[in-house]
Amino acid sequence: MLRNVAVIALPEVAVFELGVLCELFGYDRTADGLPGYDFAVCSLGGKPVPTHAGFDIDVRFDLSRVEDADLVAVAPYYHTGFEVDPAVIGALRRAHERGAWVMSVCTGAFALGEAGLLDGRRCTTHWRHTADLARRYPAALVDPDVLYVQDDKILTSAGTAASVDAGLHLVRQEHGSAVATMLARRMVVPPHRDGGQAQFIETPLQPVQCETLQPVLALVLETLDRPHSVETMAELAHMAPRTFARRFRNETGATPHDWLTGQRLLLARRLLEDSDLGIDTIAERCGFGSAATLRHHFAQRLSTTPQAYRGTFRSHPV
Template identity: 55%
Template sequence: MALRKIVVLIYPGMHPFEFGVTCEAFGMDRSDDGLPVYDFVVASETEQPVPTLNGFTITTGHRFDEALDADLVIVSAGARGGTPAAVPATLAAAHANGAAVMGLCSGAFPLGEAGLLDGRRCTTHWRDAAALAARFPAAEVDPNALYVLDGRVYTSAGTAAGLDLCLHIMRAEHGAEAANVVARRMVMPAHRAGGQAQYIEAPLPPAGSDGLSELMDELLAELPAGHTVNSMAARVNMSPRTFARRFAEATGTTPHAWLLRQRVLLARRQLEAGHEPIELIARRSGFGTAALLRHHFQRHTGVAPTAYRRSFSAAGPPV
C-alpha cells in the first residue's frame, strides 16, 4: 500500500482519545526527522460541529467524500450502536475503491456495519469482543489480540493498542527505523506484536466458596512450590474429583490452568521489575526451568519472555 492520503471520519459521540491517536501518528509534520508528511484529512458528514463523548465539539471543513480517493480511512471508537449510516457507507465505498480501512477499539462496529468484517479476523477492546461477535457472526473476533490486519481491513484493541497498530503500519510502509523514530517521539515501545495478548488480569478469588478463597490466597503465596490436584484437594478436605468440579464452578477454569495463569502473571511482574536471568525467574514463579517458562509464557501472552521484558521493563536496559 502506497500511503499518501489518510482520512479520519469523525461523528457524534466519538471517543477523542482514539481520534487523538490518529492525529499523533499520522497528522504530525515530522519531516525534520526525514519522515514523510501525509495528506491527513479530518472529515465530518456535515458542516455542523461534531460533539465528542467528552462534551466538546470538533469542526472541520472537510466532508466524507474525501475518503473516496484515500489510501487509508480510519474510524475511531464510539458507541457500539447508532453510528450514523453515512459512516459505514463511506467505509464500504472507500474500501471498494481500493483504500485500506481501520477501526480503532469500538471503531470495529462501523466496519462490521459496512459488511467489511464478514469472513475476516478482527479484534476490539476485550470488553466489547462478545458484543462484536454476536452482532457480526460472520466475523472471526479475536478478543485477545492487540491488533489484527486481514487484507485491507485493520482493527485494534483499546487505547494504546491503536498506537501500536499505527506504528505497525508505518513500519510496513516505511521501515523499522521510521517507526522507531515516531515511537521515540511519543515515548513508547517501538513494537508490540499484534498477536500479543491484551493482558487482562485474573479476577480476584471468589469469596465463601467452600474454603477455595482461602486456599487460592495461600497458593498465591506459594506459587514456586509443587502443587497437584490431590494436594490442593486435601487442603480443603475434598476428594480430588469434588475439588476439581467445585473449583471450576467457582473460577470457570481448572486448578491446573489457574495455577499456570498465576505463575505467568508472577513471571510478568518479575520481568517488568528487573533483569534477573530467565532461569531464576522460572524457579521463582514455579515453572522450574527456563524452557517451561518460555513455553507457557508464549502460549498465554503471545510473546516470548525476553520480548515482553524489552517492551515493559521499568528498570530500563541492563547496564
C-alpha cells in the first residue's frame, strides 16, 4: 500500500507540477476518509532549490528520505545542459530495485533516462521534448501521444495537467477507483480524461517544401475536398503511381496516404477551432466524405472525437 512519498526537486524545478505532486500526496485529507501519506520534498543535501519562476524553495529533507519511500517522484526541471547528480541517479535506481514506484512528471523523465530506468520501457514526456528524450535515450520506447504511461512500476507523464492524470492513475492502482474519484472530486478535476496529448500538439498547415513535388502537393492542399489518391496525384506529377509513391516518400518521409490523411486532419482541426460548421460539412470539406470517417481518423490519430476536440479548442463560443 502506498504510504510514503518522496518528491525530488532538482534545480530550476517547475513550480506548477511540483505543486500538483504536493496537492496529490502532501495534503492531509484523512478527515474526509482519503488515504494519508508521509510526504516529503527532497533535494541534494536538503539545500534550497531554485525554481524556473525566479525564486527559491526551502527544502527540509535530503535524499536519505528517498530510501524508504513507496513512491519516488521527480518533478520537472530545466533539463537542457543540466547533469543529474550521481546521488540522484543512485537513489532512483535503488528505489526501483527495491520495488518502489518511480514517477516522473514532464521533463522529470530525463532524470529517469539518466538512471537507465527508461531502457526498454514505454515512456513519455511533454510533446515538445519527446524527440529529445528519444534522441538522448535511444533504448527508451518514447510514446509522444499519451498523457501518461505505466510500464511495470515506472510511471511517466506529459506536461502540466497530465501530472494530475498520472497521479490519479497511481492512486487508482494503489487504492481503487472509488478513492481516486473522491480525490478527483476534492481537486475539482475529472477522475479520468480520454485522449492523449497528440491533440494538443501545435501543427498548423505549413507550406510544402519538396525538391520536385512541391507544385503537386500545393495543389492538393488547395483541393483537399476532392477525392485524391496515389493515382490521381501521380497523374498530376506525370509519373507512374509506383514511381510517384517512391519519390513522395523520399522527399516527404511519409507515404502519400499518410500525408494526405494528416493534411486533411489538420484542416479539420482548424475548421473545428475557428468555424461553426457542422461535423458533416467539415468532413466533406476536408475530403473525408462522411462524419464517420472523420471520427475514425480522429480516434486513430488524436485519441479523441471531433466534438470533444471542438469543445476543448474552439476559439469562440457557439
